[in-house]
Amino acid sequence: MRYSYYPGCSLHSTGLPYDKSVRAVFEALDVELLEIDDWNCCGATAYMSVKETVACVVSARNLALAEPAGLDIIAPCSACFTVLNKTRSFVREMPEFRRNVEASLAEGGLSCRFDLPVRHPLEVLINDIGARRIAGQRVRHLNGLRVACYYGCQIVRPERAVLEDPEVPMALDDLVAALGATPVDYPPKVRCCGGMLVATCEDLARRLCAELCDWARHEKADCIVTTCPLCQANLELLQARGNGQSRPVPVLYFTQLVGLALGCSAEAVGLEQNLYPLKYDFPVLAEASSHA
Amino acid sequence: MPAVSSLEALPGEPGVFDKSEQELRAAFLAEVDRIPGGERLRRCIQCGTCSGSCPVSQATDLTPREVIALFRAGDLDRILHSRTIWVCASCYQCTARCPANIKVTDLLYALKRVALDRRVFPEKFPVYVLSETFAKQVRKYGRNFEAGLLRTYFLKTGVTRMFRQAGTAWALWRRGRLAMRPERIRGLEGLRRMIARAETFDRPPADAGDRKPTAEVGYGAIG
Numbered sequence: 207m208r209y210s211y212y213p214g215c216s217l218h219s220t221g222l223p224y225d226k227s228v229r230a231v232f233e234a235l236d237v238e239l240l241e242i243d244d245w246n247c248c249g250a251t252a253y254m255s256v257k258e259t260v261a262c263v264v265s266a267r268n269l270a271l272a273e274p275a276g277l278d279i280i281a282p283c284s285a286c287f288t289v290l291n292k293t294r295s296f297v298r299e300m301p302e303f304r305r306n307v308e309a310s311l312a313e314g315g316l317s318c319r320f321d322l323p324v325r326h327p328l329e330v331l332i333n334d335i336g337a338r339r340i341a342g343q344r345v346r347h348l349n350g351l352r353v354a355c356y357y358g359c360q361i362v363r364p365e366r367a368v369l370e371d372p373e374v375p376m377a378l379d380d381l382v383a384a385l386g387a388t389p390v391d392y393p394p395k396v397r398c399c400g401g402m403l404v405a406t407c408e409d410l411a412r413r414l415c416a417e418l419c420d421w422a423r424h425e426k427a428d429c430i431v432t433t434c435p436l437c438q439a440n441l442e443l444l445q446a447r448g449n450g451q452s453r454p455v456p457v458l459y460f461t462q463l464v465g466l467a468l469g470c471s472a473e474a475v476g477l478e479q480n481l482y483p484l485k486y487d488f489p490v491l492a493e494a495s496s497h498a
Numbered sequence: 499m500p501a502v503s504s505l506e507a508l509p510g511e512p513g514v515f516d517k518s519e520q521e522l523r524a525a526f527l528a529e530v531d532r533i534p535g536g537e538r539l540r541r542c543i544q545c546g547t548c549s550g551s552c553p554v555s556q557a558t559d560l561t562p563r564e565v566i567a568l569f570r571a572g573d574l575d576r577i578l579h580s581r582t583i584w585v586c587a588s589c590y591q592c593t594a595r596c597p598a599n600i601k602v603t604d605l606l607y608a609l610k611r612v613a614l615d616r617r618v619f620p621e622k623f624p625v626y627v628l629s630e631t632f633a634k635q636v637r638k639y640g641r642n643f644e645a646g647l648l649r650t651y652f653l654k655t656g657v658t659r660m661f662r663q664a665g666t667a668w669a670l671w672r673r674g675r676l677a678m679r680p681e682r683i684r685g686l687e688g689l690r691r692m693i694a695r696a697e698t699f700d701r702p703p704a705d706a707g708d709r710k711p712t713a714e715v716g717y718g719a720i721g
Contacts, residue, residue, distance in 0.1 A: 215642035215643075215681075220675045246689055247636045247642045258700060259696045260697055262696075264692075267685075267689060306696070310699075311692055314692045316692075359589040359590055363591070363593065363594035364594065397553055401588055407624075443669075443670075480673075481669060
């Protein structure tokens with residue numbers, strides 16, 4: 207199995223542990239990720255909301271570069287996932303807009319048919335590989351670990367990564383449960399973390415993140431798992447400043463948890479790079495240790 | 499389905515607008531026409547599901563429902579001078595829940611574009627500075643350089659805010675999560691040519707370049 211891989215800018219900086227753990231998980235599952243050569247910024251929300259054609263052209267360059275390989279594209283960042291998919295649906299629904307995007311791409315000697323699907327790793331893990339197979343390859347067990355599964359906004363709406371109820375998605379909960387951990391009841395699982403408001407309207411973002419962390423504490427969760435680098439950074443950083451009274455909640459990428467269960471080292475999934483590392487000793491499964 | 503701009507009147511709309519209001523409406527309708535499904539705006543039943551779903555509605559002066567109502571009433575100016583379009587965090591909850599399938603988030607984007615093109619915002623306005631700085635980074639490197647983006651952004655919007663972020667930067671840097679050097683793509687020349695061409699399709703009104711940002715509006719609490 208092979209996929210094109212679009213890490214996006216965040217995964218080369220604040221989201222480094224996400225990049226590491228996505229690669230580690232797919233390697234452990236024997237799936238090859240081919241990074242799109244010379245990829246550029248997806249355009250991101252900051253651009254999309256201001257200059258539409260420019261944003262879509264910047265984003266389309268990546269789709270064009272991925273096309274020769276002919277593989278489905280994996281985009282782990284929720285914002286990249288949304289922007290790349292939004293570009294695809296805009297050009298498909300608006301012929302004139304498509305001509306403008308194509309004319310712009312041609313200036314750089316590129317063309318694009320826009321037919322390769324852009325997918326989120328959560329959906330790929332569940333649909334192409336399957337929770338059962340992943341669970342079967344476990345080396346460590348997560349029994350007793352209480353996890354708040356946080357989906358955030360952009361993989362459940364408007365471009366749905368996983369085809370299920372956008373109000374109460376369960377894909378991540380099911381995956382976490384298959385690994386042996388306990389997904390806690392987490393009503394704000396699709397509520398907004400504030401996104402880019404962290405830069406433009408920090409107090410508001412802080413209020414939203416505090417609510418998300420309070421819910422997790424209330425449910426006695428050992429950690430929150432996220433599917434997006436901006437959610438992860440916001441939840442970690444905004445609880446780091448202010449809000450000093452409450453115990454900090456570790457915020458992990460879901461791929462870090464999957465990687466640990468599959469036997470990847472804490473270093474391989476970038477666990478020490480989280481601000482609040484998870485305190486849990488991940489015991490080795492009895493069957494796995496007898497094989498060793 | 500006819501485009502919004504070709505509709506003679508939307509429900510409840512008064513017949514006569516002054517010249518600047520007509521211009522604003524035309525600019526906004528042109529933007530709305532670019533959104534797939536933008537014509538659904540006229541199907542709004544004012545149920546308020548969007549407002550009830552909005553996680554930042556407590557920080558806005560107009561709820562999404564009011565934005566649509568004001569637009570139909572012809573008061574685009576008040577919308578452009580509100581905080582609402584700038585506080586939207588693009589969570590798409592309103593869009594996902596709208597029973598009339600109106601793409602509320604994309605409508606707010608369209609309004610934001612009209613306000614930015616017409617410079618309806620105060621000096622050193624954070625949202626504007628952030629998106630401009632971001633666009634410059636992409637043109638310069640092809641990728642977003644987070645440390646550089648935030649440095650420029652805080653220098654332009656208020657240095658004291660930058661010092662408040664120093665602890666955060668340190669915490670991230672210590673864990674190898676703050677790249678100190680930008681990554682530059684090889685195909686930069688090609689990307690710049692593409693952007694230059696694309697910009698010809700996103701043209702702001704002819705006189706926007708001469709306009710000064712207008713500072714009289716009520717987004718004081720932002721930033």
